[in-house]
Amino acid sequence: VGNSPVLTCPHNSNISLLTWKISPSVGGPCSLSYRADQNKINRTNCSDSMNWQFRPDREPALEIRQVGIDHEGTYTCEVAAREGNFHKTYHLTVLVPPRLTLYRDEHGNPVCEAAAGKPAAQILWVPESNSTSREEGHDNGVVSVLSKFTACSTNVTDATCIVSHPAGNQSKSIAC
Numbered sequence: 001v002g003n004s005p006v007l008t009c010p011h012n013s014n015i016s017l018l019t020w021k022i023s024p025s026v027g028g029p030c031s032l033s034y035r036a037d038q039n040k041i042n043r044t045n046c047s048d049s050m051n052w053q054f055r056p057d058r059e060p061a062l063e064i065r066q067v068g069i070d071h072e073g074t075y076t077c078e079v080a081a082r083e084g085n086f087h088k089t090y091h092l093t094v095l096v097p098p099r100l101t102l103y104r105d106e107h108g109n110p111v112c113e114a115a116a117g118k119p120a121a122q123i124l125w126v127p128e129s130n131s132t133s134r135e136e137g138h139d140n141g142v143v144s145v146l147s148k149f150t151a152c153s154t155n156v157t158d159a160t161c162i163v164s165h166p167a168g169n170q171s172k173s174i175a176c
């Protein structure tokens with residue numbers, strides 16, 4: 001989330017028609033087309049966050065500014081040229097790093113929350129304990145995970161919550 005990836009297309013100096021076909025996971029499709037004979041770009045149902053990058057000396061490319069969950073989906077570039085037709089397909093998956101919070105519940109037990117991540121984060125405790133955890137899915141595809149540390153005792157004075165996620169790992173410690 002928030003990055004601006006550039007998706008490239010097969011380069012050919014004799015392009016007559018180039019089309020990006022975008023099928024998002026949520027919402028309707030859109031397309032961007034370029035006709036060389038008319039030097040014309042046509043945009044159909046695409047948001048302004050999708051920028052056409054086309055220069056004769058470079059591969060035709062599509063930049064997606066400030067990627068959000070709604071950009072997730074399939075992106076296909078189709079090129080028609082004298083040498084034939086070419087295509088390249090990307091399957092864009094958007095990762096959302098969770099927000100980590102660590103606090104004590106009303107009984108003094110440490111609680112670790114990895115909020116609004118995509119995919120769901122994994123929560124581990126150090127020292128290891130028989131922790132209880134639950135997941136809550138949200139309408140926009142993100143997931144919050146809540147884990148309660150249950151091993152506080154006279155032998156255990158601190159607990160460390162470790163959140164494992166493809167967008168990056170995080171950890172926080174709290175006194176029992």
